[in-house]
Amino acid sequence: MSTSRKNTIDTLSTGELGFLVSAVRSSIWDSIEAELKPLDISPAQFVVFNSIALGKGRTIGEFCRLLGYDSGAMTRLLDRMEKKGLIRRVANPEDRRSYLIELSDESRAMFPQARRRVEAVFRRLLGGFSNVQAEAFKRSLEQVLANAASMR
Amino acid sequence: MSTSRKNTIDTLSTGELGFLVSAVRSSIWDSIEAELKPLDISPAQFVVFNSIALGKGRTIGEFCRLLGYDSGAMTRLLDRMEKKGLIRRVANPEDRRSYLIELSDESRAMFPQARRRVEAVFRRLLGGFSNVQAEAFKRSLEQVLANAASMR
DNA sequence: TGACAGAATCTGCCTAGGCAGATATAGTCT
DNA sequence: AGACTATATCTGCCTAGGCAGATTCTGTCA
Numbered sequence: 001m002s003t004s005r006k007n008t009i010d011t012l013s014t015g016e017l018g019f020l021v022s023a024v025r026s027s028i029w030d031s032i033e034a035e036l037k038p039l040d041i042s043p044a045q046f047v048v049f050n051s052i053a054l055g056k057g058r059t060i061g062e063f064c065r066l067l068g069y070d071s072g073a074m075t076r077l078l079d080r081m082e083k084k085g086l087i088r089r090v091a092n093p094e095d096r097r098s099y100l101i102e103l104s105d106e107s108r109a110m111f112p113q114a115r116r117r118v119e120a121v122f123r124r125l126l127g128g129f130s131n132v133q134a135e136a137f138k139r140s141l142e143q144v145l146a147n148a149a150s151m152r
Numbered sequence: 153m154s155t156s157r158k159n160t161i162d163t164l165s166t167g168e169l170g171f172l173v174s175a176v177r178s179s180i181w182d183s184i185e186a187e188l189k190p191l192d193i194s195p196a197q198f199v200v201f202n203s204i205a206l207g208k209g210r211t212i213g214e215f216c217r218l219l220g221y222d223s224g225a226m227t228r229l230l231d232r233m234e235k236k237g238l239i240r241r242v243a244n245p246e247d248r249r250s251y252l253i254e255l256s257d258e259s260r261a262m263f264p265q266a267r268r269r270v271e272a273v274f275r276r277l278l279g280g281f282s283n284v285q286a287e288a289f290k291r292s293l294e295q296v297l298a299n300a301a302s303m304r
Numbered sequence: 305t306g307a308c309a310g311a312a313t314c315t316g317c318c319t320a321g322g323c324a325g326a327t328a329t330a331g332t333c334t
Numbered sequence: 335a336g337a338c339t340a341t342a343t344c345t346g347c348c349t350a351g352g353c354a355g356a357t358t359c360t361g362t363c364a
Contacts, residue, residue: 008286013274015202018180018195020293023220025177027300028170043170044320050167061342068175073321075344097329097342122165127299133292134160140281140289141172147279148179196350213312225351227314249312249359 028125035117039110045081046114048074052087052101053111059098180277187269191262197233198266200226204239204255205263211250 012020032043041049048063057063064074078101081087086107089099103111126134164172184195193201200215209215216226230253233239238259241251255263278286 007283008290009275009278009281009283012278012286012290013271015199015270015274016290017274017277018177018184018199020290020297021173021177021180024293024296024300025170025173026220027297028173031300031303032170047167047170059342060344064342068178070322071343072323072345076320092342095330095342097327099343118167119165122167122169123161124303125169125296125299126161126164128295129161129292131159131161133288134164136285136288137292138160138164138168138172140285140292141176143280144176144277145172145179147277148176148183151183151276211312216312222352223313224315224353228350244312247312247360249357251313 028121031121031125032118035121036114039114039117040084041086041114044077045086046118048077048081049086049103049107049111049114050118052103053108053115058100059092059095060101061098063101180273183273183277184270187273188266191266191269192236193238193266196229197238198270200229200233201238201255201259201263201266202270204253205260205267210252211244211247212253213250215253 029043032046036043036046047067051057051063051066057066060074060078061071063069063078064071067074069077078087078089082089085104087101087103090102092098092100129137181195184198188195188198199219203209203215203218209218212223212226212230215221215230216223219226221229230239230241234241237256239253239255242254244250244252281289
C-alpha cells in the first residue's frame with residue numbers, strides 16, 4: 001500500500017482539469033462549426049438560433065441572461081444574424097426600449113436541419129457512453145459548476 | 153417501462169453538453185483569475201508560467217504546440233509576461249531563429265505560491281468528488297476528446 | 305557552394321467578446 | 335405632472351486570439 005502514484009484528484013488539480021475542459025470545449029465548438037459551415041451559421045449564432053426557435057427568450061436582454069452574453073456582444077451577434085437574414089428585430093409593443101427577436105421564414109424552415117446536424121455532432125461526441133456514464137458525466141460537470149458558484 | 157422521459161444522452165445532445173462544458177470552462181478560468189489576481193498573473197499567463205517552470209517546453213514554438221496556441225498569440229502573450237518581468241527571451245545557441253524562454257529569479261521564487269493557489273482552486277472545484285468519480289470524470293472528458301479527434 | 309524547401313518568430317489585420325458610458329423608455333413615488 | 339431610479343439597447347474602446355504574410359535562419363541536396 002501507499003504507493004507513490006498520485007490519485008486522480010491530485011492529477012486533475014495540477015491544471016490537467018483546466019486543460020481537458022478547455023480542449024473539450026474547443027473540440028465541441030470546432031465540430032459544430034464544421035457541421036454548420038454549409039448552412040453559413042457559426043456556433044455562437046446557432047446557440048441563439050436554437051434559443052429563439054425553441055421559444056427560450058424573446059428579447060435581446062433575455063438572450064443575454066440565458067446564454068451568459070454581454071449586451072454589447074449580443075447586439076452585434078444579432079446584427080450579424082440580421083444581416084444574413086436569419087432573424088429580424090420587431091418593435092416590442094409592451095416595452096418600447098426593447099425589440100422582439102423573430103426568425104425569418106427562411107431560417108425557420110432551415111432550423112430543423114441545423115438542429116439535426118448539431119444533435120448528430122453531440123451524439124458522435126458521446127459515442128461509447130452508456131446512459132449511466134452520460135448521467136455521471138453530466139452530474140460531474142454540474143458539481144464543478146456548483147462548487148465554483150459556492151466559491152463566490 | 154418506456155416512459156416519455158428522454159435519456160441523458162438525448163438531453164446532452166440537444167446542446168446541453170456544450171452549454172455545460174462552456175460554463176465549466178469559464179468558471180474554472182474565472183476562479184483562477186480571481187485567485188491569481190493578487191500576483192498579477194492571468195490564467196493564460198499561468199498556463200505558460202507553469203509549463204516553463206516544470207520544464208515542459210523551452211521555445212516559443214514548443215509552447216504553441218503544447219498549449220494549442222497560435223504563434224502570433226504566443227509571441228504577444230510572452231511579450232506581456234516579459235514586460236512584467238516574469239520571463240525573458242534568451243538566444244538559443246542551437247538555433248538562431250528561436251529563443252529559449254526562461255523565468256526571472258523573481259518569478260521562479262514566486263512560482264510555488266502561484267502553483268499552490270491554483271491547485272487549491274482545483275481542489276475546491278473538485279470538492280465532493282471521490283477519487284473514483286474524479287477518475288470517471290477524467291475518462292469521460294478524454295473520451296469526448298477522442299471522439300472529436302476521430303471525426304476529423 | 306548555391307538553390308531551395310521548411311521552420312521559428314514576428315507583424316499586421318480581422319473577428320469577437322467584455323466593460324463603460326450614452327440614450328431612450330419604464331416604473332415609482334410624491 | 336415632475337423627479338428619480340432602473341432597465342433595454344447600442345456604441346466606442348480595449349483585449350486577446352486566429353490567420354496570412356514577411357523575415358531570418360536551418361538543413362538538404364545537387
